[in-house]
Amino acid sequence: MSMNTTSPKPYSNPYISGIFLGLTLLASFLILGAGLGASSGLARIGASIEGFVFPAHTAASEYFGKWGTSPMNYYLVHMLVGAFLGGLFSALYHARISIQVEKGKKSTVKQRLIMAGVGGVLVGFSSRLAAGCTSGQALTGGALLLTGSLVFLCCVFAGGYAAAYWVRRQWDD
Amino acid sequence: MIKTYYGLAELHSPGALFLALMIGFFFGLSLERAGFGSSKRLSGIFYFRDMAVLKVMFTALLTAMFGLNMIIGLGLIDPATQIYFMPTYYGAYIVAGLIFGVGFVMSGWCPGTSAVGIASGKVDALVFFGGAIVGSILFNELFPVIKPLYTWGQSDQNSFGQPGLAFIYTSLGVSKAGFIKGFTLMAIGCFWGAEYIEGKRPEATGLKPFITPFFKSFSLCFLLIALSLSVFSDSKTGVLSATRVTTDSETHLLAQVEEAEDHMAPEVVAERLFQKDPSLRLVDVRPASEFLDFHIRGAENVTLPELPAYMSSIDPSQTVVLYSNGMTHPVQARDSLSRLGYGHVYIMTDGLTGFIEECLKPPSLRPYPLTPASMEQIRSWRNYFLASTKTPEQVGAESPSIPVGVPGLVDSVWLESRIGRDGLRIIDTREQSDYNRNHIPGSVALNVESVRSALEGVPSILLTGEILVSHVSLAGIAPSDRIVIIYGGDRVRDATLMAMALERIGHRDYAILNVGYEAWLADKRPMTTAFPDMSRTAYPLPSARDHFTVSADELLTQLKKAHVTVLDTRPREYYLGEKSDEARAGHIPGAINRSYKEDLIPTGLKSVQELEAAYHQLIPNKKETVIVHCRTGHQASQTFFVLKHLLGYQQVYWYDGGWTEWAARNDLPVQSGG
Structure with a gap:
């Protein structure tokens, strides 16, 4: 169901979008001295939730414990909030907001949401292991020509293509 | 020169947080504009349906890389100090990349795009987001087990003084300019391939057929920029290929x-x-x-x-x-x-x-x-x-008979001439195994770990006088002995913590050898593997508590007083709160910082003249009350020794509980940033 009566506009030219994203990354390098990132903000939300439920346990844990008692007070959390707002602005502007579960016609809502949730757990876990995700490692580190980031990028595609066949049904029409 | 918030160590400041929000806004805007608010579109790359991810990702990567390298090449920013680089851990990143790829193709989302997906009303994005939070918590819970994996396979490259920071062109043994050209060509090749794949199946994608005039000019433009980057010489862009032999x-x-x-x-x-x-x-x-x-x-x-x-x-x-x-x-x-x-x-x-x-x-x-x-x-x-160092004429002339002001420093010549004399005891604070391998004749092993322990719940506190006297009694030390303390490498702090133990039991007749044991060995001075022949003594109990240790509460009462300086001797990043191994990050409000490392050269302490000049800048008045602390009291003992015994500051105190205790007590105030 569409929230807007006007039909959604088609996506912009990907190369122009890429240049726009690249300039945003460049601005981040020159202003903040660090690139873009998303998974760190997400993990800090996780640390806050765990800290709210089990304060002593979280403060004593080796990984989240380092972030102190207010993990949300961090620039990448602000960046993630900004990304949500920027996405909201653009989606409104291009009339692309609709509440839905994206899937192929033959797939059920339940199947698709299980896929999304399990994939999320894998992504959340592996982003911590690599200290970054597609934004913080692959894109940012790639632009800095860091060996580790480009190795990570290659492995993301290797893992993705290897598993693609087994999860293709969710997109079948 | 551009100064970044990272370079200024102010990434936590309100200004940086606001700008991060703004940059995030444009980040989200770019992603949504590219159509990454749709999992169907994102996953398209894995089925060769829709190659937008590849196009946007590589275009963005190249754009930022071109821009940054031009700005570095023009000398407008110093990358070594102003930009944060992540070190390379091959093992960790390969495992993480493979798992991430599986998660990405299953869900059709990654962390950044899912935020945009949620903004576009996608329920699957919200479920993914929740899953990723669970995954992060899972990582935290498993961290004690998977810690070795987290730092597995660190690269042996060392760039900008940062171990493990590896650049791809150095890893491949090519020049930076050469790599950029090759990488750009590869990316453009991928773009052409992507357009070709999509063009073959226009009915599936609804996209325009391949090779538009725009696309041709875009490809040419990127190629020209990549070629033009060669005008910046390697030395300017911060590259030296150490492997090139031509x-x-x-x-x-x-x-x-x-x-x-x-x-x-x-x-x-x-x-x-x-x-x-x-x-x-x-x-x-x-x-x-x-x-x-x-x-x-x-x-x-x-x-x-x-x-x-x-x-x-x-x-x-x-x-x-x-x-x-x-x-x-x-x-x-x-x-x-x-x-x-x-x-x-x-x-x-x-x-x-x-x-x-x-x-x-x-x-x-x-x-x-x-x-x-x-x-x-x-x-x-x-x-x-000739101001800050001995003149060549003095070398040799003054060496053999330095009058020993105790507590203070002695040199190797002085010590060598006195080995074996009655009344001289040498304490070797190095690791037990190093001591066993060889040591100065007559020296006795007494490691710093034998003088500190958890005390009343606070970890790593100098032991009480009663326990310390029993340790020195077992080591055969008598109150009338003159003691020389030995340390390894630049671990002056081991000797100074031992000195704190001696001071606590009232033993003031001690000195520290002015170079690490390795320098003694390098000079081919006497050493042995034999253990000293000595019998235990009965060192008397100290008559009162020491007069230099302060507690957290005593320190708190001094905080706002004039003529009281709290000196935090931890490395600067800990002082600023960028790094922390403790309950809270930051420092004691009003404390100033000089890392104990700044007083060191590879073999020990800097010259007294250099230290004098440095501390004169920091604390000009030697009558000022100075309270030194670090994390556990170990590093601060070195600064205590420098200030009190080498430079003659009159009122120096030592907060042994240090940041470990301060950070853990939520009733005590903390300040972070510069």
Whole structure:
């Protein structure tokens, strides 16, 4: 169901979008001295939730414990909030907001949401292991020509293509 | 020069947080604009349906890389200090990348795009987001088990002085400009391939057929930018390929030798040092002991085997000048470095001898007349170079019989001449295994871990007087003994923590050897594997508590007073709160910072003159009350010793509980940032 009566506009030219994203990354390098990132903000939300439920346990844990008692007070959390707002602005502007579960016609809502949730757990876990995700490692580190980031990028595609066949049904029409 | 929030260590400041929000806004906007608010579109790349992810990702990567390299090439930003680089852990990143890829294709989302997906109303994005939070918490819970994996396979590259920071072109052994060209060509090849794949199935994608005029001009444009980046020379863009061995460099070297271009006259070196020219690095390649006896002010001590690592750690645009006593070693070192790809390496003509002869010899002793201008120049050089260090005439003359002011420092010659005398006890604070391998004859092993423990719930506190006297009694130490404390490497703090233990039991007749044990060995001074022959003593209990240790509550009452300085001796990043191993990050409000490391050279403490000058800047008044602390009291004991016993500050106190205790007590105030 569409929230807007006007039909959604088609996506912009990907190369122009890429240049726009690249300039945003460049601005981040020159202003903040660090690139873009998303998974760190997400993990800090996780640390806050765990800290709210089990304060002593979280403060004593080796990984989240380092972030102190207010993990949300961090620039990448602000960046993630900004990304949500920027996405909201653009989606409104291009009339692309609709509440839905994206899937192929033959797939059920339940199947698709299980896929999304399990994939999320894998992504959340592996982003911590690599200290970054597609934004913080692959894109940012790639632009800095860091060996580790480009190795990570290659492995993301290797893992993705290897598993693609087994999860293709969710997109079948 | 551009200063970033990272470079200023102010990423936590409100300004940085606001700008991060703004940058995030444009980040989200770009992603949504590209159509990444749709999991169907994102996952398209894995089924060759829709290659937008590849196009947007590589275009963004290249755009940012081009821009950043131009700005670095123009000298507008110093990447080494202003930009945060992630180190490379091959093992961790390969495992993480493979898992991430599986999660990405299953869900159709990644963390950044899911935020945009949620903003677009996608329920699957919200479920993914929740899953990713669960995954992060899972990582935290499993961290104790998977910790070895987290740092598995660190690269052995060391860039900008950061171990494990690896650049792809160095890993591949190619030049940076060459890599950028190849990488751009590959990306454009991928774009053409992507357009071709999509063009074959227009009915599936609804996208325009491939190879539009826009696409052709876009490809050409990126190619030209990649080629144009070569105008910035490698040295400007911060690259030196250490693996390059070419006949070109050898020919160049021989040509330089022929022209004597590889030499720098001592007068030139002296003037550049005197003017504090930051582009010059003077390297003394002699052994540490000779360096410590006398060196040119401003020189760094790097021995020959350490040179390649040193070269890779410095800014490649700097000029390196090598010297020794004579010319043989620097010439060999220079040739070897040149073969490893390091230009900009010079030898100081006639070495240290030449420097003293040409620059430091008083005009009155010279056989030829001098112009008033050059006499004035020599006078200012003498003032500068002989001010902070012993003059060559003094070397040797003062060595054998330094009057020992205790507590204080003694040198190797003094100690060697007194080994075996009655009433002299040597405490070796190095690791047990190092002591067992060999040690100074008559010395007894007493490690710092035997003088500290958890006390009343706070970890790592200096033991009470009662326990300490039993330890020194077992080690055969009597109240009338003069004690010399030995440390390994630059771990002066081990000796000074032992000194704190001695002071606590009221034993003030001690000194610390002024160089690490390795320097003693390098000088071929006496050593043995035999354990000392001694019997236990009965050291009396101290009569009162010590007068230098303060508690957290005592410190709190002093915080706002005038003429009280709290000196935090932890490394700066801990003081600023960027790093923390404790309950809370930051520092005690109002505390100033000087890391204990700043007082060190590789073999021990800096000269008293250098320390005096540095602390005079920080705390000009020696009657001021100074409370030193670090994390556990260990590092701060070194600063305590420096201030109280070497520099004569009168009111120095030691907060042993340190940041460990302060951070854990939520009732105590904390400040972070600069």
